[in-house]
Structures are given as structure tokens and as C-alpha cells.
Amino acid sequence: MIRLAVDCxxxxxxxxxxxxxxxxALKQFPDxxxxxxxxxxxxxxxxxxxxxxxxxxxxVHAPEIIGCDEVPTQAIKAKKDSSLMKxxxxxxxxxxxxxxxxVGSTGALVAAATLRIGxxxxxxxxxxxxxxxxxxxGIVGVCDSGANVDVSVQMLEQFAIMGSIxxxxxxxxxxxxxxxxxxxxxxEKGDELRKAAYPALAALPNICFSGNMESxxxxxxxxxxxxxxxxxxxxxxxxxxxxxxxLLKKLKKDLLSKPLYKLGALLLKRxxxxxxxxxxxxxxxxxVLLGCSKIVxxxxxxxxxxxxxxCIEQAYRxxxxxxxxxxxxxxxxxxxxxxxxxxxxxxx
Amino acid sequence: MIRLAVDCxxxxxxxxxxxxxxxxALKQFPDxxxxxxxxxxxxxxxxxxxxxxxxxxxxVHAPEIIGCDEVPTQAIKAKKDSSLMKxxxxxxxxxxxxxxxxVGSTGALVAAATLRIGxxxxxxxxxxxxxxxxxxxGIVGVCDSGANVDVSVQMLEQFAIMGSIxxxxxxxxxxxxxxxxxxxxxxEKGDELRKAAYPALAALPNICFSGNMESxxxxxxxxxxxxxxxxxxxxxxxxxxxxxxxLLKKLKKDLLSKPLYKLGALLLKRxxxxxxxxxxxxxxxxxVLLGCSKIVxxxxxxxxxxxxxxCIEQAYRxxxxxxxxxxxxxxxxxxxxxxxxxxxxxxx
Numbered sequence: 001m002i003r004l005a006v007d008c009x010x011x012x013x014x015x016x017x018x019x020x021x022x023x024x025a026l027k028q029f030p031d032x033x034x035x036x037x038x039x040x041x042x043x044x045x046x047x048x049x050x051x052x053x054x055x056x057x058x059x060v061h062a063p064e065i066i067g068c069d070e071v072p073t074q075a076i077k078a079k080k081d082s083s084l085m086k087x088x089x090x091x092x093x094x095x096x097x098x099x100x101x102x103v104g105s106t107g108a109l110v111a112a113a114t115l116r117i118g119x120x121x122x123x124x125x126x127x128x129x130x131x132x133x134x135x136x137x138g139i140v141g142v143c144d145s146g147a148n149v150d151v152s153v154q155m156l157e158q159f160a161i162m163g164s165i166x167x168x169x170x171x172x173x174x175x176x177x178x179x180x181x182x183x184x185x186x187x188e189k190g191d192e193l194r195k196a197a198y199p200a201l202a203a204l205p206n207i208c209f210s211g212n213m214e215s216x217x218x219x220x221x222x223x224x225x226x227x228x229x230x231x232x233x234x235x236x237x238x239x240x241x242x243x244x245x246x247l248l249k250k251l252k253k254d255l256l257s258k259p260l261y262k263l264g265a266l267l268l269k270r271x272x273x274x275x276x277x278x279x280x281x282x283x284x285x286x287x288v289l290l291g292c293s294k295i296v297x298x299x300x301x302x303x304x305x306x307x308x309x310x311c312i313e314q315a316y317r318x319x320x321x322x323x324x325x326x327x328x329x330x331x332x333x334x335x336x337x338x339x340x341x342x343x344x345x346x347x348x
Numbered sequence: 349m350i351r352l353a354v355d356c357x358x359x360x361x362x363x364x365x366x367x368x369x370x371x372x373a374l375k376q377f378p379d380x381x382x383x384x385x386x387x388x389x390x391x392x393x394x395x396x397x398x399x400x401x402x403x404x405x406x407x408v409h410a411p412e413i414i415g416c417d418e419v420p421t422q423a424i425k426a427k428k429d430s431s432l433m434k435x436x437x438x439x440x441x442x443x444x445x446x447x448x449x450x451v452g453s454t455g456a457l458v459a460a461a462t463l464r465i466g467x468x469x470x471x472x473x474x475x476x477x478x479x480x481x482x483x484x485x486g487i488v489g490v491c492d493s494g495a496n497v498d499v500s501v502q503m504l505e506q507f508a509i510m511g512s513i514x515x516x517x518x519x520x521x522x523x524x525x526x527x528x529x530x531x532x533x534x535x536e537k538g539d540e541l542r543k544a545a546y547p548a549l550a551a552l553p554n555i556c557f558s559g560n561m562e563s564x565x566x567x568x569x570x571x572x573x574x575x576x577x578x579x580x581x582x583x584x585x586x587x588x589x590x591x592x593x594x595l596l597k598k599l600k601k602d603l604l605s606k607p608l609y610k611l612g613a614l615l616l617k618r619x620x621x622x623x624x625x626x627x628x629x630x631x632x633x634x635x636v637l638l639g640c641s642k643i644v645x646x647x648x649x650x651x652x653x654x655x656x657x658x659c660i661e662q663a664y665r666x667x668x669x670x671x672x673x674x675x676x677x678x679x680x681x682x683x684x685x686x687x688x689x690x691x692x693x694x695x696x
Contacts, residue, residue, distance in 0.1 A: 135594045135597065135598050146531055149531065149538060149539035150539050150540065181583065183494055183497065183578070183579060183582040183583070190497060190579065191497035191498050191579055192498065194579075214582075214586050214590075215582070215583040215584075215586040215587035215590060216586040216587065216589055216590030216593070217590060218587055218590055218591070219590065219591060219594045220590070220594065230531070231531055231538065231539055231542075231580060232579060232580050232583045234531040234562075234563070235529065235531070235563040235580045235583050235584050235587070236563075236583050236587050237563075238562050238563040238564040239563035239564065239566055239583070239584050239585075239587035239588050239591070240587050240588070240590075240591040241564055242562075242563060242564030242565060242566055242567065242568070242588075243566070243567060243587070243588040243591040243592055243595075244591055244595055245564070246483045246567045246568065247591075247592055247595055247627075249483065250483050250623070250626075251623065254619050254622070254623070255616075255619070258619075260615055261615070261616055261619055263615055264612045264613070264614075264615030264616035264619075265612070265616070266612075267608055267609070267611055267612030267615070268603075268609055268612035268613070268616070271602050271603070271606075271609055271612075274602070275598070275599065275602070278598075279595075
């Protein structure tokens, strides 16, 4: 039996999207048990008239909600009765609960997960690993994408290890191709951090390191995992998301600008809908916070029920394939005070 | 009279694109004089049959070419007779030559410009400022985008000043709205560099600072200039370029996948061509290397004659409006060892 907590508040469509997403996941996985946290009467209301296996669904009452505009470290202390903190405490105190899913405040989730749930032994800092669609129909993960803005070579090594095991466990990618985000593909490119990280990543025993990559190759499908600091990872992802959204908006505006174009658009309606679906991040699950001693998945605040169920599925797969234990074992293989030459070896 | 040197080799379509671009610019500006550098017989060949004012065009013979795969610092020493170095030396030694345009090796151009032409008094490091199209029909500059991967707060201040004056001189944008690239819009977001840079940029006397911006707003048209380190600037731009190229590629593939779509595509042919034009970086001029004591414009290696003429126009406008002197004067107003508190002031 796999047991997960689902924070049912804090999203744009909460609690309906969260509750319905939970029911979809229960239907999908017969050995899944979910505990929903949040205002019990509102959750019970959302459950009225729905068919589900009630023996695998429980509710923990949590009357408070942490908003996205609250200071995370203050909010997690002040709102112990929030839907998020009740989910976190359940995961922390109940050994049989394997992880949690939330679509609420990112900052509060990171703070609560780090401070209350804790890290896997040996992990310096948890890191986010969201996924984007590639143009050949696959996915690509970016680790870190915002949890850590100042990072060390050792942290980049750990991002590579955690991200690889995540893609193996959740998506069955046997040998994820790992690249280091840089401003050129040659080994000696980049700032001091990148120059030192290159040989360190190349030396990791169980990582399929493909060298440096430029951000223009993000969606090419040539890589499964992109390793970088949280600042540039955030810039990378949001630049791609923003560009695709702006382009679709422009296309839509231009399509309505002439009668002839409107006719063409009519013929292409189905295709444009598919393009929009393709680029909708909600179809690719949540951003996993890797490195915590239990599984933590953060869905987009705008998640609908499908998106929530995908997040729960991600958490399920990770637990099913023993991700946390595998990360702990792999990290234990790497010398603690990292391995790294202070000066990178120069390659031709 | 405005005098510029045009390096006629090192691009994908050299020397024809360079020579023809030069002739277009000569036609456009009656008070422009150009000196073309490169293999004289090849340049003369490209001029055969063309109409132009020969009193405003001269050629300096330079038999060598610096390739993009050469180590920049070695190449600029070893190939003194290259088209690039002849252009650089002309600019360096002839006071009446105001700047140069090249579509060759970026690294060699940066090295040669920095070491041979030199910086404006007070400037720490020259920086690149390429332009992208915004969705409301305008442009946005990003400074730095790759010349400096490790930067200080003082350098970010200088990027803001240089970029603003550039947009004023070359594009007539009176009060460029300057934003600091960050992972959130709140003043206290980001790494140590960004936290310290925010109040420093806000304190600059003649800069219209709009605060932090996220990369998803790159093309929104809300900003005229984005200030950042060369690493994240490079990630930002190439992620946007890569995403738009990949999306267009996908759209094209999908359009050919069904007969109905092909018909729709036929009706939309003109629109799709316009979208492609819109996203073609060559239509937005070159990337200016700001901070050199003379004007330096780097066009894309794949520049056609229109793109080369746009680069020359950029250089012309900058000189016409006294950019270099204005940058020098503005930099002189800023206290030399920057102004900055070691700890940023916290804003609510």
C-alpha cells in the first residue's frame, strides 16, 4: 500500500481540483491510500455525489490556508492548522505516509519540507526538478529551477544524481542523458562554477553525462536532465514558457486579423488546440522537490483535476520504485567533501 | 561625415553579404564613408557591376580570415593581416574612423576590441547588448548577454547606463525602462548579487529603473532594457530563441501532417511567413559591444545583406547621436568604487 497526503487548499481551483484529482488517482491505483488535508466541511462538500473507495480516503481537518503572498518562514510557524502544515506534519510523524502533494505556496512548501520533513542523509539542499515537453514528444527535467540560487559544485553533483534517479523511478528513463547548462558546449566554457563542475559531473560513476549544453537546446530532446543553479534554471524555464505563451498569443491575434486567416484558422482549429495542450505545463505533472527524506510534489497553482492527479501519480511512481532509498544509497557512494579539483582540467 | 570600417569576412555569406550590405548603407546615408577590409580581389569582384559612390568607399587589403573555431587571444595575435584585425587597427589608429562592424568570430572581436581599441574611461568591462522583438512590435535589449560571466554590482550599474544610452542614441527611446533579471519581482528576491544590485540600480540618477523582472516577461514589451550577468543573459536569450525556433519547426511539421491542415496552411501562408520574419533575429540588427572607446557592432554569422546594412545603420545612429561621449560623461557621475551597501536594504 502506498500512502500519500494531499494538501487540498492554496490553489486557484481548490478544493475541487484537488479533491477530484485525488479521486482520479484512487481509481487509477488500487493500492493507493490518500489523506486529504483542509477545511473538512468544504472537502466533504466537494465529495458529495462522487463514487470512490472510502476505505482508502481519509480527511484531516485543517481550517487555515497559507497564501502565496505570505512570508514562508513566518507562515509555517504561525499557521500550524493550515492545510499545508497538517499534510507536512502527517508525513513527518506517520512513518507509513510516504509523501505529499501540494499546489499551494512554493516558498512555504520548501521551508516546511526542509525544516520539518528533513533531508536525505548526505544531501546538502533539496532542489526542484520541473519537467518540460520536448519537440520529439519526450520530456526534459531541469534541476535546480529556483530552490537554490547560490550553489556549489557538490550541489550540482547531487542535482545530477537526484534528477537521474527521479527520471528513472517516475518515468522509466533507464539512462537519463545529463547536461550542464552553460553558455557554450566546449568543456572549458562558462564561469568558475561551471568550469569546476564539468570534470566533477564527468567523474560521477552512475551518471550518463553528455557535457555542456546551451539553452537554445532545451526543448530539442537531446537531453533528459539539465543540471544548473536555481537562478539560471529559473531563467531558462520561464524564458521558454514565456516565449511559447507570447507566441501563441501573437498567433491567435494575427489569425483574427483578416477574413482569409480566420478561414484558415477554422481548418486548423484542432491542430491549434493540440499545440496549446502540448505546451500546457499542467499536462506534465508537478515540480518535484528532490532530496527530502519523503516524497514532495509541488503542482502549479493553476492546476486542474487532471494536473493534480498527475502530481499524485508522480509521487506514487517515485514511491513504488523506491526513489528516496536509491538517492540515499547513491549519494553515499560520493566522497563527502566533494571530489573536486579547485582548478578544472583543461580539455582541448 | 561618419566613417566606419566593415570587416568583410568571417560570416556565412561573406564577402557578398558584407559588401552588398555596405552598399545599401552608403545609399541610405549620404554622409557615410566606409572602409571594407578583407581580400581585396574578392571584395573588388563582389563590387563589379554595382552602382555606388566610390568617393565614399575604400578597401584595405587583408588576406587572412579568423575562423570561429580559433582561440580568440591566439588568433588576434597570430593573424594581424586578417580582415578583423585590419578593421580593428584602422579604428584604433585613425582618429577619424568612428567604429567597426563585423559578422565574424565573437570571441576574437571581444578580445581585439578590448585589448586594442580599449574601454571608455571608467568602464570596468565592455558588455554585449543584443535586441529581441517584443510582442507589441517594439524591441528589448539584454545587457550583458555573454561577454562577462562573473559580474559585480558596479558592472550591473554600468550595463544599465550603457544600455540606456544605447537605446536612446540608436533607437530614439527617450526613457528606456530598465529591469533587473531575477527569479521574482519582489525587491528582496534573488542571490546576493541581485539583492545588492536592486538598491544600487534604483539609486542611479538618470536611469528609469522598473525593478526586478522574471524571464517569462522578456518579450512582453513591458521593458526596454534587461540588465543581468552574461551567464544568465545568455541563457535568457538563447532559451527564447530556441523555443521560438522549435515551436515554428513543430508547427511546420504538424501543418504537413494532414490534407485538411495543408489546406489551412495554404490560406495562412502569408501570415506564417510574417511570423518567421518577425522572429528572425537578423531583422533586428547586431549585438553592440558597449563600453569600447569606439563603436563596435557584431552581426550574426548568418547575416544577409539586409542584416549587415542594419548593423551599419546601428553604428551610424550611435555615432550620429554621440553615444560614446554620453556614456563617458554619465559614468563619470557615478562614484567610482560604487556606491553600494554591502547588505541590501530590505523593502517590504
